[in-house]
Amino acid sequence: MKINEDVINFMANLGGNPEENRERLKKFIHPVSEIIEELKKCDVNVDTAAIHTWIKLDVNKDGLTDLVINGIKGDARAPLLVMDGGNNHFKFVHIGNTNSIYQTNCVYVTVINNKNQPLILFHSNYSPSKDVLKAKSQALYVDTLIYKFGNLVEYNSMPVHAGIEWIKLENEQSGYKLFTISFSSSGKANYRKIKDDQRQGKFKGTIKPNTIREIFSLLSYIDVGKMKKAYFADWTDGISTTLTVRFGDGTVKKIKDYGSIGTFGLRALYALIYRQTDSQQWEETH
Numbered sequence: 001m002k003i004n005e006d007v008i009n010f011m012a013n014l015g016g017n018p019e020e021n022r023e024r025l026k027k028f029i030h031p032v033s034e035i036i037e038e039l040k041k042c043d044v045n046v047d048t049a050a051i052h053t054w055i056k057l058d059v060n061k062d063g064l065t066d067l068v069i070n071g072i073k074g075d076a077r078a079p080l081l082v083m084d085g086g087n088n089h090f091k092f093v094h095i096g097n098t099n100s101i102y103q104t105n106c107v108y109v110t111v112i113n114n115k116n117q118p119l120i121l122f123h124s125n126y127s128p129s130k131d132v133l134k135a136k137s138q139a140l141y142v143d144t145l146i147y148k149f150g151n152l153v154e155y156n157s158m159p160v161h162a163g164i165e166w167i168k169l170e171n172e173q174s175g176y177k178l179f180t181i182s183f184s185s186s187g188k189a190n191y192r193k194i195k196d197d198q199r200q201g202k203f204k205g206t207i208k209p210n211t212i213r214e215i216f217s218l219l220s221y222i223d224v225g226k227m228k229k230a231y232f233a234d235w236t237d238g239i240s241t242t243l244t245v246r247f248g249d250g251t252v253k254k255i256k257d258y259g260s261i262g263t264f265g266l267r268a269l270y271a272l273i274y275r276q277t278d279s280q281q282w283e284e285t286h
Contacts, residue, residue, distance in 0.1 A: 028071040042106035057118040077107040151268035162220040163248035203282035222265030233259020
């Protein structure tokens with residue numbers, strides 16, 4: 001692939017109606033000159049030489065070619081990672097959050113290599129972990145992201161084992177509890193779904209050992225013990241998530257995430273834990 005039309009033709013044939021896909025992609029993939037012109041309206045410092053409409057990389061180092069695209073959805077930038085899984089299987093990872101203030105043209109991604117490891121730099125005028133918008137004439141916030149644990153998370157050059165014994169994840173909306181799950185490092189788990197069309201009630205089960213290792217490794221990698229105690233989205237009435245972590249030394253860390261988009265790492269954690277409610281065997285309790 002050398003030009004935008006090559007990318008459009010490639011993606012148009014990944015599923016569904018190619019002609020309809022092609023028309024949608026023409027609205028999604030724009031010339032780099034248009035991207036730069038939109039970014040100039042943000043009145044921030046931008047390294048225009050580093051910006052491309054799309055970039056080829058091997059984000060998970062599996063020998064297959066992936067794509068990062070500085071796309072546009074509606075009136076806002078919508079960066080997208082397209083991962084080649086082999087055998088004509090592809091995974092789409094939206095970079096950022098399309099339900100927040102990220103819906104702005106002051107967003108773009110670039111790619112760097114760190115010791116042969118591709119890293120994605122997510123540039124934005126807002127970050128839930130910083131709480132505030134960037135003032136005009138300043139550089140954008142930059143999150144350095146790596147693909148690990150099946151998702152994009154903030155890169156950590158020196159991860160350490162956190163010694164976590166137990167975690168609990170709860171979410172609520174407008175003051176009403178929706179979901180609670182807790183489990184120990186042994187995999188013993190308790191799960192309660194308060195509101196759901198298909199499953200309600202209390203359940204117990206055992207999380208598979210490899211999944212427990214992945215969840216606890218992710219918590220260590222994002223250095224959950226040093227994270228902020230609260231994160232705030234830029235809207236109201238969304239789902240809030242509370243993460244409670246107990247460490248081997250008896251200390252407890254509690255994080256309240258209003259809007260559930262506090263960091264890339266937290267979002268990856270939520271997705272990994274939520275998948276367990278469908279992929280594990282659960283026994284109903286009373």
